[in-house]
Amino acid sequence: MFWLAFAPLARDATAAAMREVVADIQARSTGDERIELYIALLVMAAIDPWGHDLRRELVMLVDDVDDVETEKKLLRSIPAIGEMIAEAERQAARQAAQQAAEQAAQRAAQQTAKAIAELLGRLFARRVGRVPTVEEERSIVERAEAIGPVLVEDALLDLEGDALLRWLAEPIRR
Incomplete structure (x- = not known):
């Protein structure tokens, strides 16, 4: 499972591939282990050597998992990740307001x-x-x-x- 955290560093990393990685992490790990893997995944996405810019996609994917409330609280408690989630929410709110x-x-x-x-x-x-x-x-x-x-x-x-x-x-x- 640990190696899944390095998926965003792959040359061919895509949003679709990240969806599979997040689903795999969700299916094969426990609560605390899952949080640590998500954090590592987001940190690796921040490194982004190929310019894929997968952080936002990963934040949204992690936001969509089944145990949302527990995992959201833990992820938000980490300043960098909490800020990414907050920015994604602000952007979604701006888009909704503009569309309205x-x-x-x-x-x-x-x-x-x-x-x-x-x-x-x-x-x-x-x-x-x-x-x-x-x-x-x-x-x-x-x-x-x-x-x-x-x-x-x-x-x-x-x-x-x-x-x-x-x-x-x-x-x-x-």
Whole structure:
């Protein structure tokens, strides 16, 4: 078992190979022995002569084992390893926050676009006397995206029935 700790030093060390090593350590060792092997594994990954940068992968793997709480507490008590685990957690939190913000912005943009399309569709219906067809609605939305909703609103208010239909049928001038 001791020799497994040197796996990160191998020229062909990969994340997949490290998953197998961690699984082997977990299956074939006891609690204290396992912690010592994990520590040695992480120390060897820090040496990293081939530039594999397996430390983060190993921290995540060790974080995913079955006896998580006991092993996490022991690993966190070692300053260097505790800092690596904390950094991985901070990075995961930053990524989650960024993803949530991007999703919220995307939802807001979709809601805004939908509201603008509904408003412009109602203006069209008042000017022409009917609900816009799918093609006309698409043209209204494309124009709002291309030239801005204010100019499309102006056209919907200023142009009469047939002139408005011709304007929507024309190619969009940007």
